[in-house]
Amino acid sequence: MSYSAELQRRIYALMVLMKSADDRLSKGIGTGEFMCVYWPSRGQEAIGAAMGVALRDDDQLVTTYRGLHDLIGKGVPLEEIYGEMMGRTVGASRGKGGTMHIAKPENGVMFATGIVGAGPPVAVGLAMAAKRKGLDRVTVVSFGDGATNTGSFHEAANMAALWNLPTVFVCQNNLFAEMTPTRDTMKLERVADRAAGYGMPGVQVDGNDPLAVLDVLAEAIGKARNGEGPTFIECVTFRFRGHYFGDRMPYIPKEQLATAMDADPVPRFRKYLIDNGVCTDEELSEIDEGALIKVEQALDVVKAAEAPTIDELDRDVYASPIRYPV
Numbered sequence: 001m002s003y004s005a006e007l008q009r010r011i012y013a014l015m016v017l018m019k020s021a022d023d024r025l026s027k028g029i030g031t032g033e034f035m036c037v038y039w040p041s042r043g044q045e046a047i048g049a050a051m052g053v054a055l056r057d058d059d060q061l062v063t064t065y066r067g068l069h070d071l072i073g074k075g076v077p078l079e080e081i082y083g084e085m086m087g088r089t090v091g092a093s094r095g096k097g098g099t100m101h102i103a104k105p106e107n108g109v110m111f112a113t114g115i116v117g118a119g120p121p122v123a124v125g126l127a128m129a130a131k132r133k134g135l136d137r138v139t140v141v142s143f144g145d146g147a148t149n150t151g152s153f154h155e156a157a158n159m160a161a162l163w164n165l166p167t168v169f170v171c172q173n174n175l176f177a178e179m180t181p182t183r184d185t186m187k188l189e190r191v192a193d194r195a196a197g198y199g200m201p202g203v204q205v206d207g208n209d210p211l212a213v214l215d216v217l218a219e220a221i222g223k224a225r226n227g228e229g230p231t232f233i234e235c236v237t238f239r240f241r242g243h244y245f246g247d248r249m250p251y252i253p254k255e256q257l258a259t260a261m262d263a264d265p266v267p268r269f270r271k272y273l274i275d276n277g278v279c280t281d282e283e284l285s286e287i288d289e290g291a292l293i294k295v296e297q298a299l300d301v302v303k304a305a306e307a308p309t310i311d312e313l314d315r316d317v318y319a320s321p322i323r324y325p326v
Contacts, residue, residue, distance in 0.1 A: 014049040018069040020291040036085040039066040040241035046265040048073040050213035062123040062141040065100040078298035088305035117150030127165040146177025161198040166224040169232045174239040195232035207235030208265040
């Protein structure tokens with residue numbers, strides 16, 4: 001497909017913001033500037049950015065604990081993401097959900113889970129609701145390669161196909177299920193081939209090429225919106241940092257990591273935009289600098305915010321909080 005220069009600049013801006021946000025977390029935790037737990041997604045920016053521009057505001061997204069890029073792509077303010085990760089009241093859930101459980105329904109981010117494979121059944125429920133209400137809303141669910149080995153994924157995929165639901169399954173295959181290479185968890189060469197077992201289309205795409213990802217996403221979302229049912233998309237990518245921050249990654253061969261980093265999707269797309277006359281180096285440098293400023297501004301807001309008080313314990317739990325005598 002052909003995309004406007006404006007859209008391609010927007011994709012690049014999202015990718016750079018994702019990279020900058022991830023890098024700043026690593027720097028801050030590594031130097032002791034602040035404390036939080038997070039699961040890096042550095043290297044997987046092209047997928048989150050493509051989803052961000054492919055989805056409408058009213059479309060819904062279900063993601064995972066490694067969802068920093070997905071959240072940014074869907075428009076969740078960075079201070080709300082950082083705030084949740086650092087347990088501050090400015091967080092999307094007022095600092096009570098933590099890194100694994102960031103949601104922002106106003107932006108269509110309905111759920112993020114810390115349980116591998118738990119997202120697809122929730123996405124199927126959301127898609128079923130949209131279909132029963134007669135809405136043309138699409139639900140995208142993002143997960144890793146390891147999630148496709150869980151029973152919950154298989155049940156969800158089967159139901160989505162059987163009921164012809166407006167769902168798109170996006171597998172971010174970074175080649176490692178936590179710390180286990182994909183080759184040690186399945187005999188398939190292509191995770192996308194699993195889709196055939198449910199009678200739905202399965203597509204494998206270069207997950208480091210945002211325009212290629214956008215092509216297949218646009219087609220899958222269009223089919224889902226038109227009542228043609230779900231699609232399974234496998235985006236092949238790589239995770240530059242460990243399963244969690246502090247993971248020394250002894251399980252990843254150094255040569256494999258070096259090769260993957262040489263194909264870093266952010267500078268790769270930057271070069272593409274310049275080589276194809278979409279943007280100048282100066283324009284992209286301005287975007288780069290703007291992303292760094294946004295990250296620091298968000299971090300300043302979060303560091304100045306308070307932690308939740310004890311009064312928050314039963315807020316958002318019951319429709320009418322129940323007060324028990326102490």
